[in-house]
Amino acid sequence: MxxxxxxxxxxxxxxxxxxxxxxxxxxxxxxxxxxxxxxxxxxxxxxxxxxxxxxxxxxxxxxxxxxxxxxxxxxxxxxxxxxxxxxxxDDGQNEIFSDRQSQSNYYKRLLSYSFWPGMLCLAYSSMIYKDTRLYHGDLWGMNGSLFWKAFFFETPFVLVKLLPGLMVIFFSIFYYKTYRQYAMLKEK
Known part of the structure; x- marks a missing residue:
């Protein structure tokens, strides 16, 4: 499985x-x-x-x-x-003790793994989002079935354009959650 x-x-x-x-x-x-x-x-x-x-x-x-x-x-x-x-x-002696320093280093490594890709996505996003329009400007002037065909045709391209911004959000959440774990470990 x-x-x-x-x-x-x-x-x-x-x-x-x-x-x-x-x-x-x-x-x-x-x-x-x-x-x-x-x-x-x-x-x-x-x-x-x-x-x-x-x-x-x-x-x-x-x-x-x-x-x-x-x-x-x-x-x-x-x-x-x-x-x-x-x-x-399971024999009753089931504990492994990992030292706090190695756990701390692990969380620091995870922080850098999420920080740098997030920064790259943020930089890339700032370049591609200079044009704030997601859809082609003429799309909103179309009527009927022509509008829907053009809308569905352009939607995958819009999603690709949004991907770097979504990745920034994902990496930010990952960074925040990892930082919380790291901070809790430091407080103990």
Whole structure:
């Protein structure tokens, strides 16, 4: 089974993954675009997310070995993402403690991921929105079926023209939500 889901909050992502485990679906793979792969299981599992900055190949193998010594199985995920997905059978010792500094670095990285693309979209939007008309000026003078044909023909082009502005809104919301998580982490 594959599921697509995008999270702004890492704790909610872990909670959602554990809810899937409670329903009897074990996570087998996570990609960087929000696609989760599950398989049916009869065993009870627990999943935890850990936060690590960029690790060299040797450091990653050492890090992985330590967790595997304690019974955790690494779920293949985005290698450079910072988030590490760990799963094991539920045996009562189910906590992984990720230090606050690595969590903080993860949120800072997410902030930059949303800030720079948002700024590029904003700059591009300011260039294409100099002409404030979305539709061709003669469209509003047309009548009857000719108006509707022209309107439906131009609407996809209008949507493409609006896309950079919508992306600015999306990246702004993402930045705001990530900043709130980062600020809450700093307050604790």
């Amino acid at each position: 594959k599921r697509f889901k995008v999270f702004f909050n890492i704790e909610k992502e872990e909670q959602w993954l554990n809810e899937q485990l409670q329903k009897g679906f074990r996570c087998t793979q996570v990609n960087g675009y929000g696609m989760y792969t599950f398989e049916k299981t009869d065993k009870r599992y627990i999943i935890r997310l850990d936060y690590q900055d960029k690790l060299s190949k040797e450091a990653f193998e050492e890090y992985k070995g330590i967790y595997e010594d304690f019974g955790w199985n690494y779920i293949k995920g985005p290698w450079l993402g910072g988030k590490r997905f760990w799963q094991k059978e």
